Amino acid sequence: MLTPILDSGAAMPLYEQLYRHIRGEIEAGRLAAGERLPSKRALAAHLKISVVTVEGAYGQLLAEGYLQSKPKRGFFVQAAESALTEVQLPRLSPPQEATRPTFRYDFSTSAVDTALFPFATWAKLMREVLSQQEDTLLNTPHPQGVPALRQAIAAHLYRFRGIQADPSQIVVGAGSEVLTTLLVQLLGRSGCYGVENPGYTKTHRILRSCGVQVEPISLDSQGLQVDQLDQHGVQVVHVTPSHHFPLGIIMPVTRRQALLRWASAQPQRYILEDDYDSEFRFSGRPIPALQSLDKGERVIYLNTFAKSLAPSLRISYMVLPPHLAERWRREFWFYSSTVPSFEQYALSRFMDRGHFERHLNRTRTHYKARREALLAAARETGLTQVGSFVGGDAGLHLLLWMDRRWKEPELAARAAEVGVGVSPLSICDLTPPPAGRPPALILGYTRVAPQDMAPALSLLKSAWQF
Amino acid sequence: MLTPILDSGAAMPLYEQLYRHIRGEIEAGRLAAGERLPSKRALAAHLKISVVTVEGAYGQLLAEGYLQSKPKRGFFVQAAESALTEVQLPRLSPPQEATRPTFRYDFSTSAVDTALFPFATWAKLMREVLSQQEDTLLNTPHPQGVPALRQAIAAHLYRFRGIQADPSQIVVGAGSEVLTTLLVQLLGRSGCYGVENPGYTKTHRILRSCGVQVEPISLDSQGLQVDQLDQHGVQVVHVTPSHHFPLGIIMPVTRRQALLRWASAQPQRYILEDDYDSEFRFSGRPIPALQSLDKGERVIYLNTFAKSLAPSLRISYMVLPPHLAERWRREFWFYSSTVPSFEQYALSRFMDRGHFERHLNRTRTHYKARREALLAAARETGLTQVGSFVGGDAGLHLLLWMDRRWKEPELAARAAEVGVGVSPLSICDLTPPPAGRPPALILGYTRVAPQDMAPALSLLKSAWQF
Numbered sequence: 001m002l003t004p005i006l007d008s009g010a011a012m013p014l015y016e017q018l019y020r021h022i023r024g025e026i027e028a029g030r031l032a033a034g035e036r037l038p039s040k041r042a043l044a045a046h047l048k049i050s051v052v053t054v055e056g057a058y059g060q061l062l063a064e065g066y067l068q069s070k071p072k073r074g075f076f077v078q079a080a081e082s083a084l085t086e087v088q089l090p091r092l093s094p095p096q097e098a099t100r101p102t103f104r105y106d107f108s109t110s111a112v113d114t115a116l117f118p119f120a121t122w123a124k125l126m127r128e129v130l131s132q133q134e135d136t137l138l139n140t141p142h143p144q145g146v147p148a149l150r151q152a153i154a155a156h157l158y159r160f161r162g163i164q165a166d167p168s169q170i171v172v173g174a175g176s177e178v179l180t181t182l183l184v185q186l187l188g189r190s191g192c193y194g195v196e197n198p199g200y201t202k203t204h205r206i207l208r209s210c211g212v213q214v215e216p217i218s219l220d221s222q223g224l225q226v227d228q229l230d231q232h233g234v235q236v237v238h239v240t241p242s243h244h245f246p247l248g249i250i251m252p253v254t255r256r257q258a259l260l261r262w263a264s265a266q267p268q269r270y271i272l273e274d275d276y277d278s279e280f281r282f283s284g285r286p287i288p289a290l291q292s293l294d295k296g297e298r299v300i301y302l303n304t305f306a307k308s309l310a311p312s313l314r315i316s317y318m319v320l321p322p323h324l325a326e327r328w329r330r331e332f333w334f335y336s337s338t339v340p341s342f343e344q345y346a347l348s349r350f351m352d353r354g355h356f357e358r359h360l361n362r363t364r365t366h367y368k369a370r371r372e373a374l375l376a377a378a379r380e381t382g383l384t385q386v387g388s389f390v391g392g393d394a395g396l397h398l399l400l401w402m403d404r405r406w407k408e409p410e411l412a413a414r415a416a417e418v419g420v421g422v423s424p425l426s427i428c429d430l431t432p433p434p435a436g437r438p439p440a441l442i443l444g445y446t447r448v449a450p451q452d453m454a455p456a457l458s459l460l461k462s463a464w465q466f
Numbered sequence: 467m468l469t470p471i472l473d474s475g476a477a478m479p480l481y482e483q484l485y486r487h488i489r490g491e492i493e494a495g496r497l498a499a500g501e502r503l504p505s506k507r508a509l510a511a512h513l514k515i516s517v518v519t520v521e522g523a524y525g526q527l528l529a530e531g532y533l534q535s536k537p538k539r540g541f542f543v544q545a546a547e548s549a550l551t552e553v554q555l556p557r558l559s560p561p562q563e564a565t566r567p568t569f570r571y572d573f574s575t576s577a578v579d580t581a582l583f584p585f586a587t588w589a590k591l592m593r594e595v596l597s598q599q600e601d602t603l604l605n606t607p608h609p610q611g612v613p614a615l616r617q618a619i620a621a622h623l624y625r626f627r628g629i630q631a632d633p634s635q636i637v638v639g640a641g642s643e644v645l646t647t648l649l650v651q652l653l654g655r656s657g658c659y660g661v662e663n664p665g666y667t668k669t670h671r672i673l674r675s676c677g678v679q680v681e682p683i684s685l686d687s688q689g690l691q692v693d694q695l696d697q698h699g700v701q702v703v704h705v706t707p708s709h710h711f712p713l714g715i716i717m718p719v720t721r722r723q724a725l726l727r728w729a730s731a732q733p734q735r736y737i738l739e740d741d742y743d744s745e746f747r748f749s750g751r752p753i754p755a756l757q758s759l760d761k762g763e764r765v766i767y768l769n770t771f772a773k774s775l776a777p778s779l780r781i782s783y784m785v786l787p788p789h790l791a792e793r794w795r796r797e798f799w800f801y802s803s804t805v806p807s808f809e810q811y812a813l814s815r816f817m818d819r820g821h822f823e824r825h826l827n828r829t830r831t832h833y834k835a836r837r838e839a840l841l842a843a844a845r846e847t848g849l850t851q852v853g854s855f856v857g858g859d860a861g862l863h864l865l866l867w868m869d870r871r872w873k874e875p876e877l878a879a880r881a882a883e884v885g886v887g888v889s890p891l892s893i894c895d896l897t898p899p900p901a902g903r904p905p906a907l908i909l910g911y912t913r914v915a916p917q918d919m920a921p922a923l924s925l926l927k928s929a930w931q932f
Contacts, residue, residue, distance in 0.1 A: 059749065063716055063718070063753060063859070064718060064719045064753050064754070065688075065718025065719040065720045065721065065722075066719060078718075078720060079720070110605075110606060111605045111606070112604065112605070114601045114603070114604035114605060117604050119596055119597075122596065123592075123593055123596040123597065126589075126592055126593075126596065126808075127589055127592075127593065130585055130588065130589040130592065131585075131589065135580045137580070137778060138578070138580035138583050138776040138777070138778050139576075139577045139578070139580060139776070139777055139778060140576060140577070140777040140778060141778055174640040174644070174780070174804040174805070175802050175804055177801055177802060177804070178640070178644060178804055181647055185675040185676065185677075189677050202800050205800050206800075206801075209651040209798070210651065210677075211651075211655050211676075211677050222531075250529055251531075252529070252530060252531020252544075253530045253531040253532060254531045254544060255531065256531075283525070287529060287530050288530070310604040310605070311604070311605055311606040311802070312603060312604050312605060312606060312607055312806060312807035312808070313806050313808075314640070314802070314803070314804055314805065314806045315806075332675070334668050334671050334672075335643055335672075336641050336643060336777070336780070337780070338640035338641055338643070338644055338780055338804060339640070339780065339806075340778060340779050340780045340781075340805075340806060340809055341778035342592075342778070342779075342809070343806055343808070343809075393529070
């Protein structure tokens with residue numbers, strides 16, 4: 001009979017010790033298929049343990065298919081399976097997690113100045129939201145996002161962007177990647193998607209990952225070249241008209257109208273208007289969004305709180321034209337909202353009580369000071385003698401066109417060597433750039449304090465020797 | 467000369483009033499293309515406003531492309547575009563938001579008992595996380611999720627599921643929909659995906675939306691019929707072996723091994739193991755996950771905190787086999803994590819300090835009491851005379867097979883009429899069910915208090931007249 005060594009003083013329950021022992025015997029072949037096990041009562045008496053313990057072990061073995069129970073006959077070992085075919089794969093040892101380089105002065109464009117985040121207010125609102133302990137807070141929220149937040153976003157868009165959107169047209173999602181992925185499901189994979197070149201290459205990658213054909217569309221001084229859309233058979237185009245990334249072009253109204261005319265010419269054409277940093281405009285009134293000029297329900301407006309609040313919040317949203325919003329509800333009702341309700345309720349209160357507007361004003365002032373400090377330091381170090389900054393009226397980065405005596409990769413590499421992180425324009429190229437394009441660097445200035453601009457640019461001066 | 471009526475007492479700045487006036491004149495055609503505008507100085511004098519005001523208005527019009535500036539010659543109206551082609555679309559009035567029915571007693575499976583959520587602890591941890599005000603809290607987290615959370619998940623999986631997973635294999639995401647969408651991008655769209663039939667139809671819909679071919683695979687008493695996978699040319703299969711939804715089948719070890727053998731036979735075959743409610747097992751030890759039996763790196767393990775904490779938290783995760791984790795980092799590095807860092811840090815602390823384990827134990831006890839109250843009420847009302855419950859050892863729902871005298875849709879409809887929400891099994895069918903299958907209903911019991919089981923079942927008795 002089975003005689004495992006059971007230790008009643010061990011942390012592992014007795015039934016589990018017994019289960020493991022029998023399972024081991026079966027796997028090793030010492031208990032053969034078809035063999036009958038002792039009755040529960042007999043085994044309990046043999047091992048001086050309770051019947052309940054044996055029942056626990058047998059029950060588990062039955063549940064897992066190691067044993068079979070035949071009524072009035074007892075427990076039998078189930079036919080064992082031959083060993084699994086092992087596919088030999090090179091075992092990766094140990095798995096590496098990629099790391100991002102860190103710089104003493106980091107002019108990256110993907111971060112914000114976290115010191116500006118309204119922690120106290122946010123913590124207070126979170127506490128408030130959590131203390132309500134509402135049922136609605138915990139169960140699955142509306143697939144498009146909680147109504148209070150969509151209402152707040154609609155009010156904000158109307159006030160600050162002149163955009164008329166009913167909350168029923170808004171879909172909240174965990175970042176533009178998630179929304180873009182959903183849009184491909186909504187707009188289909190059969191048509192070709194156009195993206196700006198140079199541009200935000202992540203959009204290109206996401207669309208490619210979603211299995212659609214993507215065509216890079218080149219730009220002129222007014223932005224995307226609309227006539228190229230037909231040439232490339234584009235059906236859906238992604239644009240950043242408020243502030244092109246990275247060139248900083250603000251698309252003029254005539255070009256916007258040309259783009260809208262292109263979209264209106266065919267019923268399946270759409271424009272994805274990515275308004276990613278439109279909150280940061282430092283002079284004049286913001287230019288009307290494409291969405292607000294659109295009469296034909298051709299524009300899907302996308303924006304994010306990543307730049308205006310914090311990237312780690314993961315809250316973006318889109319405004320669908322009414323006919324697409326209706327299709328969304330009909331076909332994508334099964335998707336859950338991807339943003340936690342806690343954050344959605346906290347953000348809606350943040351907006352309703354004017355905190356968001358105040359935060360934006362405060363942040364805009366801060367960033368403007370940085371931009372000015374950067375430009376002042378550039379003049380003082382003589383950088384403006386060998387290069388010129390463009391795109392400074394809006395957004396959170398500047399493009400620095402450099403004298404042709406340098407090569408772009410070399411400039412970025414030398415800057416990195418002295419601890420200054422700047423990106424070459426080429427990271428935004430989807431195709432080889434036109435021959436003779438001068439070298440250029442992208443400088444996001446959200447992470448460098450005003451007083452650090454002069455030392456940072458002195459380092460660049462020594463690295464580039466201008 | 468232009469003569470707008472400007473109101474210096476209005477809330478709108480003067481420059482904007484002027485900008486709007488000129489823009490209106492251009493759009494209406496009263497200022498024709500090519501026409502020269504008065505100089506800034508002349509217009510300022512004419513309107514008795516400052517030159518700065520005119521500059522503001524002209525600057526905006528220039529930026530938007532309504533005007534053109536010719537050096538030393540002045541400002542000219544830009545060539546106007548012809549009116550946009552308006553696509554006539556039926557304007558939806560007013561957009562409807564779909565609503566979900568509410569019941570007096572709701573046996574739905576998509577919700578949890580929100581009274582069990584550890585609000586006080588969660589609020590305390592959130593406050594703690596927020597008060598750190600760490601830079602890492604606000605900027606883009608690691609694309610796979612913050613390391614502390616992946617570490618906590620790995621420790622939990624090892625302790626409670628016998629799963630050995632390095633944190634580098636784990637990807638955290640905003641719900642299984644998001645993770646499934648990403649998996650399709652990782653595993654490709656060329657192969658066919660198999661799903662359980664009946665099953666969790668949402669998986670089917672998501673996969674279809676992602677543009678892949680999906681084949682429903684039928685089940686027998688041991689779960690998914692592995693031999694059908696070859697017949698249907700399946701390459702990737704989604705299964706719920708711990709507790710099939712909705713039939714409650716626990717896949718025995720022999721079937722698990724057969725499934726793993728199937729996957730090992732071809733290098734591009736994978737198993738998506740959805741362990742969605744494995745935390746709720748009411749008797750015996752949990753069955754080893756497919757992942758822990760897998761020697762060939764064929765299994766992708768998926769789980770969620772939707773059932774164990776709250777659906778609205780939107781935190782799920784997957785464990786990729788090492789070779790896929792490496793490919794993920796190589797090819798999908800550009801994806802941002804979809805879960806806010808705040809939640810990720812709060813949850814990692816919640817797990818590290820043993821709160822999650824305590825919460826699970828507490829929740830399990832609560833739900834067990836509900837399940838027992840439901841079964842007791844079923845016996846008392848005589849429901850067990852006309853139907854039988856299955857799937858009670860694990861998970862958070864029971865399947866109620868009914869006597870053939872009733873029709874499934876009628877049972878659900880009559881229950882709804884008396885305020886009891888139960889789902890017919892047919893909502894899980896991807897193809898017409900086998901002829902002669904008895905009617906069955908799915909009863910999730912997380913939302914009905916123990917003392918409400920008797921009144922709920924009395925209502926069913928009156929509705930169904932048994």
